[in-house]
Amino acid sequence: MAIFQDLVAAALVVLPVVHGMVSVFSWSGGGFTSFCAYPGANLTDHWLGVFCQNDNSATFGYNYSWINLDLCVGNNAGQLVNYEYGNYSESCRNCSIFSSHSLHLVCSCADVQGQLQNSTLDLNTTLFDSDGAASCFNYFGNKSWTGPDPKGPSPW
Numbered sequence: 001m002a003i004f005q006d007l008v009a010a011a012l013v014v015l016p017v018v019h020g021m022v023s024v025f026s027w028s029g030g031g032f033t034s035f036c037a038y039p040g041a042n043l044t045d046h047w048l049g050v051f052c053q054n055d056n057s058a059t060f061g062y063n064y065s066w067i068n069l070d071l072c073v074g075n076n077a078g079q080l081v082n083y084e085y086g087n088y089s090e091s092c093r094n095c096s097i098f099s100s101h102s103l104h105l106v107c108s109c110a111d112v113q114g115q116l117q118n119s120t121l122d123l124n125t126t127l128f129d130s131d132g133a134a135s136c137f138n139y140f141g142n143k144s145w146t147g148p149d150p151k152g153p154s155p156w
Helices: 002-014
Strands: 036-044 047-053 062-068 073-076 079-082 092-099 103-110 116-122 128-130 133-136 142-144
Touching: 036 092, 036 103, 047 133, 062 133, 073 103, 079 103, 079 116
Parallel strands: none
Antiparallel strands: 036 047, 047 062, 062 142, 073 079, 092 103, 103 116, 128 133
8 A cells, every 4th residue: 555655755756737736737628820810819817819710611601709817727836837727827927928830828927936937829729629629628619600809709
C-alpha cells in the first residue's frame, strides 16, 4: 500500500496546476482556421466572435458565432493552455487577439507567485467549427446569420 501511495503522490507532483488546483489536461480538437474566417475576429471580454462555415455552405454560407473562451482556455502557472472550463479570464489581464497564419490569444497571466507573465495561445489548437458554431471540447458557441452586435456578445 505504501508503494501505491508513493506513486500517487509522485504523479500529483508532475500534473499541471491550473488556478492552483491539480488537474489533467484534455484536448479539444482544434483546426478551426480551416472553416472559420479568423481575420476580422472580435474579442470582447472573454467572448470570441468569428464567422464559421456551416455544413450547408452552398446554400447558407457562413454563420457568425460567439464562444465563451473561459470554457476552452485556462491559465497554467502564467501560461495560456487548452483546458476545458479553464476560466482563464479570472487570472489573466489585458487580453487581445491577433492573426498571423492562425488566430492567437495574447494575455498577461498570473503565475503561481502572482506575477504577470506574457502568454500566447494559438486558438487553432483549441477551437473547431461545428456546423457554423465556434466550438471547443463539448461546448458549442451560438450561431447567428448576422455579424457582431456593436454592443458585444449575448449568451443567447
